[in-house]
Structures are given as structure tokens and as C-alpha cells.
Amino acid sequence: MKSFQSCLRWLLSAVLFLCVSPVWAEDSQSTADHSKFEQLQEEFETGPEVTKACLSCHTEAAKQLHKTTHWTWAFENQLTGQTLGKKNVLNNFCVATATNWPRCTSCHIGYGWKDDSFDLSSEQNVDCLVCHDTTGTYKKFPTGAGHPNYEPKKWPPKKGKLRQPPDLQMIAQKVGKPGRDNCGACHFYGGGGDGVKHGHLDSSMHKPNRATDVHMDSEGLNFSCQTCHTTGGHEIAGSRYAPKPSDERGVVIPGQPDQNRATCESCHGSEAHGEEANPKLNSHTDKVACVTCHVPEFARGGRKTKMWWDWSTAGRKDANGKPLVKKEDGYAVYHFKKGDFTWEENVVPEYFWFDGDVRYTLFGEQVDDSGVVPINRIQGSYEDPDSRIWPFKVMRGKQPYDSKNKILAVPHLFGKDPDAFWKSFDWGRALKAGLMARGKEFSGEYGFVETEYYWPITHMVAPKENALGCVDCHDRNGRLAGVGGFYMPGRDRNETLDLIGWLMVLGTFGGVTVHGLGRMVSKKGRSS
Amino acid sequence: MAMVKLYAGFERFWHWSQAALVILMLITGFEIHGTFTLLGWEQAAEIHRFAAWTLIGLWAFAWFWHLTTGEWKQYIPSPMERILAMVKYYAFEIFQGKGHPFHKDRSHKHNPLQRSAYLGLHLFIGPAIWISGLLYLFYGDLGGIGLEWLPLGAIALIHTGAAFLMLTFLVAHLYLAITMSDPPGADVKAMITGYEEVED
Numbered sequence A: 001m002k003s004f005q006s007c008l009r010w011l012l013s014a015v016l017f018l019c020v021s022p023v024w025a026e027d028s029q030s031t032a033d034h035s036k037f038e039q040l041q042e043e044f045e046t047g048p049e050v051t052k053a054c055l056s057c058h059t060e061a062a063k064q065l066h067k068t069t070h071w072t073w074a075f076e077n078q079l080t081g082q083t084l085g086k087k088n089v090l091n092n093f094c095v096a097t098a099t100n101w102p103r104c105t106s107c108h109i110g111y112g113w114k115d116d117s118f119d120l121s122s123e124q125n126v127d128c129l130v131c132h133d134t135t136g137t138y139k140k141f142p143t144g145a146g147h148p149n150y151e152p153k154k155w156p157p158k159k160g161k162l163r164q165p166p167d168l169q170m171i172a173q174k175v176g177k178p179g180r181d182n183c184g185a186c187h188f189y190g191g192g193g194d195g196v197k198h199g200h201l202d203s204s205m206h207k208p209n210r211a212t213d214v215h216m217d218s219e220g221l222n223f224s225c226q227t228c229h230t231t232g233g234h235e236i237a238g239s240r241y242a243p244k245p246s247d248e249r250g251v252v253i254p255g256q257p258d259q260n261r262a263t264c265e266s267c268h269g270s271e272a273h274g275e276e277a278n279p280k281l282n283s284h285t286d287k288v289a290c291v292t293c294h295v296p297e298f299a300r301g302g303r304k305t306k307m308w309w310d311w312s313t314a315g316r317k318d319a320n321g322k323p324l325v326k327k328e329d330g331y332a333v334y335h336f337k338k339g340d341f342t343w344e345e346n347v348v349p350e351y352f353w354f355d356g357d358v359r360y361t362l363f364g365e366q367v368d369d370s371g372v373v374p375i376n377r378i379q380g381s382y383e384d385p386d387s388r389i390w391p392f393k394v395m396r397g398k399q400p401y402d403s404k405n406k407i408l409a410v411p412h413l414f415g416k417d418p419d420a421f422w423k424s425f426d427w428g429r430a431l432k433a434g435l436m437a438r439g440k441e442f443s444g445e446y447g448f449v450e451t452e453y454y455w456p457i458t459h460m461v462a463p464k465e466n467a468l469g470c471v472d473c474h475d476r477n478g479r480l481a482g483v484g485g486f487y488m489p490g491r492d493r494n495e496t497l498d499l500i501g502w503l504m505v506l507g508t509f510g511g512v513t514v515h516g517l518g519r520m521v522s523k524k525g526r527s528s
Numbered sequence B: 001m002a003m004v005k006l007y008a009g010f011e012r013f014w015h016w017s018q019a020a021l022v023i024l025m026l027i028t029g030f031e032i033h034g035t036f037t038l039l040g041w042e043q044a045a046e047i048h049r050f051a052a053w054t055l056i057g058l059w060a061f062a063w064f065w066h067l068t069t070g071e072w073k074q075y076i077p078s079p080m081e082r083i084l085a086m087v088k089y090y091a092f093e094i095f096q097g098k099g100h101p102f103h104k105d106r107s108h109k110h111n112p113l114q115r116s117a118y119l120g121l122h123l124f125i126g127p128a129i130w131i132s133g134l135l136y137l138f139y140g141d142l143g144g145i146g147l148e149w150l151p152l153g154a155i156a157l158i159h160t161g162a163a164f165l166m167l168t169f170l171v172a173h174l175y176l177a178i179t180m181s182d183p184p185g186a187d188v189k190a191m192i193t194g195y196e197e198v199e200d
């Protein structure tokens, strides 16, 4: 009897153990159990307090992070000399971080970037948990300037769900390596919502299936982000600001100085197709990027991505004088705060020659408002051996600009002050405040200019059976119909030659037909 | 009249396999060119590339055979007046029921027009196709033979141009070969059996 009871107790505790410590079980290779650390037994009130505890052992961590783009939101592009980063660039989503800090910095890896006075040298303000939480319960509050809420709070304000503050002690005791959910908490929701920005990163990537992403397939290879975005000293490989359209290093093996694996070639080599494959495939890799065929469409995980954003229509009310919101298929297609949107799913990318040179229209740069203003420009050509044909999401829309000074405007959107567009819906005030914050005088005249923004597609690699086939491009109206600079069989032809050729063939055919008929007729004439 | 063996075994094998391959190349080639969809582009390209080697191999044998047997002399152009006589025959006399100005025998298998046409086929259209075809096939490696300046568009232009000439030849050839013999079809039969009745 006694042995049965002890057996049961053993079994129960085993089950309980397995239930409550899935993380520990997964991460069992770690040599440290953070729940046993004295420093982490405290009742933490705030995030920075947790960071202080982390730094008491991980003495260099904050210094490392201070050097990363994740922290600085500034990026020096070595190739172009441009200063980029979220702090500096303008886009055609919510346009700019300036004056909107507390909303935007809910995706900063720090605490308290609520205005320009934020101290970028503060170690305690590094947020360790947003990347190292393994419980899935740590969430930065959307308007908290990077802090989670420390009191129960509703989101969206007033009518939203009540969010409980996270249990910082429990979370701190269970820290571990970042997983897809950590990166995804920001990168899947860029642009202010699920899948809005990239189109190849959205909530379906938390647990993708094979068709959505062969590498991250949660029941297959189950890669984490860092499998490719290799890390070292908190520096993470791979950058959209300075992408690498071709990688001649070959397969990266231990001992090589550069262990960056954020290219397909770094694992697969540049001639990745096996003996069984059509040999033509490998001979395409000197001109065609892997992802061109292997990411046949983006936004394939069942979530739509935003393709068009027209700010010029923002601020409308419905017939009853209430702020207007229109939804289709669960997606807002009009929102009084933001204007008109279009959303698409399973989107066929646009293709361009790409050499990795991306140049932004920087803040304050004069724009030509007679046409579409590029937020960024990409380059590349057939002649250049480093260029590849690459797939892009091209985000298009209309956004405010100073129509006299001809510069893209910085709208002050978020805030409790009356200048904020989302308070008073007065573009004049919002643009003046926004431009001023970035050190520019507003002329007082504004308009809306059409812009486009090129986003290289890299994620959502499809299983090989779903990759593109020859005829997707080798066709008069194939996917590469607009990509110039070279002759492509099936797409191109010399029309004059075709005309002469067919005239010659049909002429001969007609000639012999007439000749034959003539012979028959004349023979009949003679025999009768 | 006498039954004469006009076409050797190799010659007949060569003729018919060449015919089949050329037709296959025309079908797959013009599908690659985007003229129609039949087998699917990938399939067409793969067959075209595979059959190209067969055709080149066959042509190599044919050249060897012609040179070693002396049969190449069958393609030495006839004097101009004899060619013109053929033209005149096809253009006018045939409708008047006049007799053929040319008579086949073992050492003159082809009439003066045929001699020139086949010479053009073997010396011009064939090589234009296989040389441009090989350049097309190895386009990615042309740097290795100092031809990196040669654009694919130019190679394709020559290849497609030669393909049009080949198709034109085929149309005319089919008409003449099938209908010009007496009775119609006798020449085709000869190319199968090797024997044809020849006036002696």
C-alpha cells in the first residue's frame, strides 16, 4: 500500500514537473538554473530593476547591446555613407519615430525612450527580458515607451482587454535563449500590426507549417531566427539596410573568420541543386537569387500584409459624426486615424536587379513631387556580377510632405498634446510639430505625395515542390516581364525576324499549295 | 527501266532519323521561342537540349560518311544553265505536261536544284544551327573562349533565323519529295527501301 502511494506521489510530481517546467525541459542544456540565483529572488517592481540584477553577473551585456542597431536605432551604411536606422529614416507606414517615441519605442530593446532626452548610455535601461523571456508572458505595453505595464491597464485604452502586469520575478527566473516568439514580438508586428510591414514576417511565423517556411516548420527543421541570424556578443547577423544579394563565401564552416549565416549560400553553397535536379537550375544562380524561385509568394501564412496606405484620407467621420472605421474580412481598410489601406495575401513579389546598394531619401532631402517619390532606391544590373534578380515587396502609399519646401514631412501623430494628429486631426499642426522636432521649419503648405518603399523578400522559403518553375519566367508575360537588360528565351524575341520568318514559311507553304493545285488543274485540262 | 539501289543503308537511316530529330527540334524549339505551348516549357527545353546532342552526333557521322564514301560529290552544284532548266521546268513546263529535264542515276541522285538546296542545308543551315546552338547551350561559359562580349540575343537571333530556314526547307522539301516523283510517293518509297526505278 505504502509503495503504491509513494509510486503515485512520484508519478504525480513527475507529471507536475513536466507541466510547470516545459522551458527548463527544453533548455536543459543550460548549465545555469536562474531560479536558484539569489539576485533573482527579489520582488521586482520595474523592468530596469530586473536589468540591474542581470548585469550584476552579465557585466558586459549592456555594453555589448549599446553597440547594436537594436539599441541605437541608428545605422551607418558603409556602402552608401548614409545614416539610417529607425531614429533617422522615414517610411510610408507611420512615417517617423520622432515625436511619436512612446508608441514606437514599445519595440525598442530598452526602457523609457519617450523623447529626445533618452539616455542611450544607460545600462539599466536595456531590456533583457523582451529577448530572453521564455514564458511568453512578458509584454511591453504598446504606449509604454518600452516598459511593460506595472499596473493592470486596458489596451486599446478604455474599451480594450485588461492587461495584467507581468510577474517579473517568475520571468527573470526563467530566462533563456531567445526563440521565434521573442524576435517575433516586434518583427512580426512591424508597422503597427500583424504582418503589416514585411509581408514575409507575421504571426504565422510563431509556429509555421512546412508550406509557409521549410526552415522554421515547427514540426520539421524548426529553426529559430538565430539559426541563420547568427549572433555573437549580442550582435546579430543580417541587415535589411545593407543586404547581401549574393554570397561568394560558399558554405560557412567552423574556422572561417566570418561565421555569418544570414544568406542561403552560407549553408547551401551557391550551386545548391543536387544531381537529380535539372542542371539548368545551378546555372541560374549567378544571376537569379535563391529566394526569387524559392519564395514564390509572400504573406503565405494566412495573414495579409499591407500593400497600400493613403494618409491623405485620414480623419473622416461617419454619417453620425463618429470616427469612421471600415473593415473587410477582419482587416481595417479605412481607419480615421490612418486613412485608406489595401491588404493582400499570397502576394506575387515584384522583381528587380539588386546589388545590395539601397539608398534612402533622407529627411530634409528635396523630393520631386511630379511623380512617385522613392523612400528608398535599389540598384543593380545584368552586367554586374554581384547583382541578382531579387524579389521585393513594394509598399506604396500617399504621405504628407511640405509642398513648398518639397521635403517629406514628419507627422506628429501620437501624444496627449493638441498638436498630435490623433488628438486634433489637424495636419498643419501635426506637421509643424513633427518637422520642428527634427529641426526643420514648416512652410505652412502641405500636400500628399505618392511614395514607394522597396522591401527585399527573404523569409517564408517554400518547400522545393512549391518553388517556381521555368515557365513562370520564361514566358511572354512571365514574372520577369519587366526586368530588363538581357535576352531571356521564351520571353524575348526579335519581332522583325519573326515576321520575316513566318512570311517565308507561310509564303513557301502558299507557293507549293498553289503550285500543286496548278499542276492538278493543268493535268486535268490536258487529260480531258 | 531498272531497279537501282540509290540509297545505302546508312543514308536511309541518317535521312529518317534526321527528319524525326529536325521535326522534334522544330516543335520544341518554337515552344521555347514562345510560339505555342505543347509540352510545357521546361519539358520542351529539356528535350531540345537532349536531342540537340543526338542531332549533332548524327550530323557528325553523316559528314564522316559523305567525306569517306565520296558521296559529298553528289552536292557539287551543277552548271547554271542546268539549274535554270530545272527552274524553268518547275515554273512553266510542268504545267504543260513536259518531261523532266533531269534523269536520276546512281552517280546523280539529285537534280540540279536539289544539289544546291542540299548543299545549302548541309553547309549553311545545319552549321548555323549547331554552332549557334552550342553557343546557346554554353552561354554561361563563353568567357572561357573569349566570347563574353557576344550577347545571347544575337546567338538566339542566328539560331532562330536558321530554325526558320530549316522549317521553310522542310515545307518545300516535303512537297517536292512527295509529289514530284512519278508516281507520287515513289521517291519516298525509295528512301525507305533504297531502290528506285531509274530509266536506263
Ligand code: HEM
Binding pocket: A489, A490, A492, A493, B021, B022, B023, B025, B026, B028, B029, B030, B032, B033, B034, B045, B046, B048, B049, B052, B053, B055, B056, B129, B130, B132, B133, B134, B136, B137, B156, B159, B160, B162, B163, B166
Ligand atoms: C533542327 C534543329 C533545331 C531547330 C529547328 C532549333 C530551333 C530552336 C528554336 C526556335 C529555339 C528558340 C530560340 C529562342 O526563342 O531564343 C531554340 C532554342 C535553343 N536551341 Fe535549338 N534548334 C535546333 C537545334 C539545336 C541544336 C543542335 C542545339 C545545340 C547544339 C540547340 C540548342 C538550343 C538551345 C540551347 C536553345 C535555348 C533553349 C534552352 O536553353 O534550352 N538547338 N532552338
